[in-house]
Amino acid sequence: MIDAENNKSFSKQEKIVIANILDKYALYQKTGKSTYSNFLNPLLFQKVCAYLDAKKIPYSIYDPYHFFEKKIIYFGEYQNFITFYQIPISSNIKHSHILGTLFSLGLEEDAIGDIFVEDGYFYYTNLTRLNTYLKENFTMIHHEFIDLKQVQEIRLLKKHFRLFTILVSSMRLDNIVSKLCSKSRSQVQQLLLEKKVLLNYHEIKTGSMLVKENDILSIHKVGKFKIGKQQGLTKKENEVLEINQYI
Numbered sequence: 001m002i003d004a005e006n007n008k009s010f011s012k013q014e015k016i017v018i019a020n021i022l023d024k025y026a027l028y029q030k031t032g033k034s035t036y037s038n039f040l041n042p043l044l045f046q047k048v049c050a051y052l053d054a055k056k057i058p059y060s061i062y063d064p065y066h067f068f069e070k071k072i073i074y075f076g077e078y079q080n081f082i083t084f085y086q087i088p089i090s091s092n093i094k095h096s097h098i099l100g101t102l103f104s105l106g107l108e109e110d111a112i113g114d115i116f117v118e119d120g121y122f123y124y125t126n127l128t129r130l131n132t133y134l135k136e137n138f139t140m141i142h143h144e145f146i147d148l149k150q151v152q153e154i155r156l157l158k159k160h161f162r163l164f165t166i167l168v169s170s171m172r173l174d175n176i177v178s179k180l181c182s183k184s185r186s187q188v189q190q191l192l193l194e195k196k197v198l199l200n201y202h203e204i205k206t207g208s209m210l211v212k213e214n215d216i217l218s219i220h221k222v223g224k225f226k227i228g229k230q231q232g233l234t235k236k237e238n239e240v241l242e243i244n245q246y247i
Contacts, residue, residue: 088146
């Protein structure tokens, strides 16, 4: 159980994840068999590690590449918990198509690993326990048949961010979202109400929150962005903001 002292610092979802990981640790202690978490986004990963460190619970981290965003925590010896796939695709298939297909197959966000789209193929990191399900069901993306091919490593050949700048009147969330998806402030508020905007992997209900450098912003059907540096003001006092878009 999560003690009362730490209880207030976690959201409901974070409490569920931590409780699940504690159950896996208890199972490992009882059976001696290795156990592991689902994929943890950077914010959740930091919170889980901080909690385990505070409780002096020993754990290991699966993080084979510096460019991986999602990680897993495991107890015991590593036992092939993750599978890499390299999947040939046509040029018209995008990251959003892949992610949408995986969601349509019933996979939750924490069961979906990192996705890297290259020229002519993409890499997908997968929980190995889902391999059979994927081979039987992950057969098509955006009306194109695909063939899953397991590989031993990931070799990225190009950058996976598109760098550009936008002009915003302030660092408020609604200002930035409005610029990124070309919508009015009222339309952005509707997106927030519909839970279609995530900031650092959290649903945000108000557009007045200030965004800062290195924040991760996800907008449904628009894309995922990393906030870059503020590069100064224009003559009209607009902020020039650097944006890295995941591609």
